[in-house]
Amino acid sequence: MSYEIIIGLEIHVQLQTKTKIFCGCSTVFNPDHPNVQTCPVCLGLPGALPVLNEHAYYLGVKTALGLGCQIAPYTKWDRKQYFYPDLPKGYQISQFDLPFSHHGHVDVVTRDSETDGNKQPTVRRVRILRAHLEEDAGKNMHDESGRGRDSKVDLNRAGTPLVEIVTEPDLRSADEARRFLEELRLMLTYLEVSDCNMQEGSLRCDANVNLHVTQPDGTKVPTPIVEIKNLNSFRFTEQAIEYEVARQWEAFQQTGIRMGAKGGHKRTVGFDPNRGTTYPLREKEEAADYRYFPDPDLVPVMTTVEKVDSIRAEMCELPANRRQRIIDEFQLSPYDAAVIIDQGRAVADYFEEIAKSCRDGKQAANWLTQDVQAAMKERAETISTFPIRPNVLSALLDRINKKQITIKSAREVFAALLEDADGGAVLSVDRIDELVKSRGLAIVQDTGAIETAIAEVLSRNAKAIADFKSGNEKAIGALIGQVMKSVKGADPQTVREKLLAKLAE
Numbered sequence: 001m002s003y004e005i006i007i008g009l010e011i012h013v014q015l016q017t018k019t020k021i022f023c024g025c026s027t028v029f030n031p032d033h034p035n036v037q038t039c040p041v042c043l044g045l046p047g048a049l050p051v052l053n054e055h056a057y058y059l060g061v062k063t064a065l066g067l068g069c070q071i072a073p074y075t076k077w078d079r080k081q082y083f084y085p086d087l088p089k090g091y092q093i094s095q096f097d098l099p100f101s102h103h104g105h106v107d108v109v110t111r112d113s114e115t116d117g118n119k120q121p122t123v124r125r126v127r128i129l130r131a132h133l134e135e136d137a138g139k140n141m142h143d144e145s146g147r148g149r150d151s152k153v154d155l156n157r158a159g160t161p162l163v164e165i166v167t168e169p170d171l172r173s174a175d176e177a178r179r180f181l182e183e184l185r186l187m188l189t190y191l192e193v194s195d196c197n198m199q200e201g202s203l204r205c206d207a208n209v210n211l212h213v214t215q216p217d218g219t220k221v222p223t224p225i226v227e228i229k230n231l232n233s234f235r236f237t238e239q240a241i242e243y244e245v246a247r248q249w250e251a252f253q254q255t256g257i258r259m260g261a262k263g264g265h266k267r268t269v270g271f272d273p274n275r276g277t278t279y280p281l282r283e284k285e286e287a288a289d290y291r292y293f294p295d296p297d298l299v300p301v302m303t304t305v306e307k308v309d310s311i312r313a314e315m316c317e318l319p320a321n322r323r324q325r326i327i328d329e330f331q332l333s334p335y336d337a338a339v340i341i342d343q344g345r346a347v348a349d350y351f352e353e354i355a356k357s358c359r360d361g362k363q364a365a366n367w368l369t370q371d372v373q374a375a376m377k378e379r380a381e382t383i384s385t386f387p388i389r390p391n392v393l394s395a396l397l398d399r400i401n402k403k404q405i406t407i408k409s410a411r412e413v414f415a416a417l418l419e420d421a422d423g424g425a426v427l428s429v430d431r432i433d434e435l436v437k438s439r440g441l442a443i444v445q446d447t448g449a450i451e452t453a454i455a456e457v458l459s460r461n462a463k464a465i466a467d468f469k470s471g472n473e474k475a476i477g478a479l480i481g482q483v484m485k486s487v488k489g490a491d492p493q494t495v496r497e498k499l500l501a502k503l504a505e
């Protein structure tokens, strides 16, 4: 028997609004001061009326367009019955049968070219069933000391706008699920709709997992679906799915229980990262238990094709499109393109500025992914605070391309520029030329000076010449070194060629 892994995800994304979705309270993450960002609306006091925050809808539409979704011309709000103290109204305002957007897709690179930079990556298309808007709940805090029975609730988060994104069960491994989430997070940060801070709970994921087992007679049997709730890191998501797959396979081999059979109902579990295992949670409610009905306090939202198009026009290029474009435009490998784009918009912008200006994409990519990144790491800086701005770096690369300095000398200038910056200097292109001059790094184009130096060096190195002519090719290294010492800044390649020509005479 063999099996196929079937995974669908539900992702909750907090939208980056200043205020909550149905009231004017702040959405700032503020765990040290519970219950200060509340008002009668989000406290659920009688008579308080919600009003939609238009910016939340706007960010929701942007998110949905990024997912390639269609935007519904008419959408409404529904109450989902909910019995926990972190939503004091007793219900959550959500969207049931008419979500504001539906039917999109995200393409995920499932096997990339880490080992072969030029191979085209493999892509999985993950369909998006729907994306809807809703309010977040507050946070219950239970006393875990074992002494008291003290549970508290912080309602600062209650009413924060969320987009819930529901995928079709199109993912086929834990690794694919992680890559999908990484691509989604990248897209959301490019669009600036969410900060996607997982530690603060801005992005949470539920995973529905089961197996399609192919039996010896060729028929396929699905195992019962398990929903893993509230995964708050990509690594935990991957680990939890891997654990669930192994557990379900073992259970199926022992019991043969299939989805829908007796004992084969859908289950809800949590993930314990310390043990690396899942554990049962409350039984999954069916939609009927939620007793959805339209919220009479909120008017439906209607939109037009023109409005949606105007939001679309404000969107930046999506990471997937930008990866492909920089491959085509700057002849990068898919691997290099991914390394640059996956670090966010600011790094991608920095790259494009140097690549366009020095007209050498490969060179720009090498410097960005090696020298700049290493320096940034050492200096604990981000690309936006890095003192060598794109115009200065591209001027440096331009001097390499024009054979005015060697790559080795460029690295020396690069390090000197950073020292300058530490001394408080604002770096300019002129400073590059000053450093090249004061350190004698310019490649000497004067072939006369090189030839004179060669003649002089050869005249006092009879032994090295004899060694070289008797087959010891290493002897030429010492000769090149002496010429270079005499003509500081000579291009070693030119010296070598001229020296070999002279020796062949």
Ligand SMILES: [Zn+2]
Pocket (backbone or CB within 6 Å): 020, 023, 024, 025, 037, 038, 039, 040, 041, 042, 043, 159
């Ligand atoms: Zn409020």
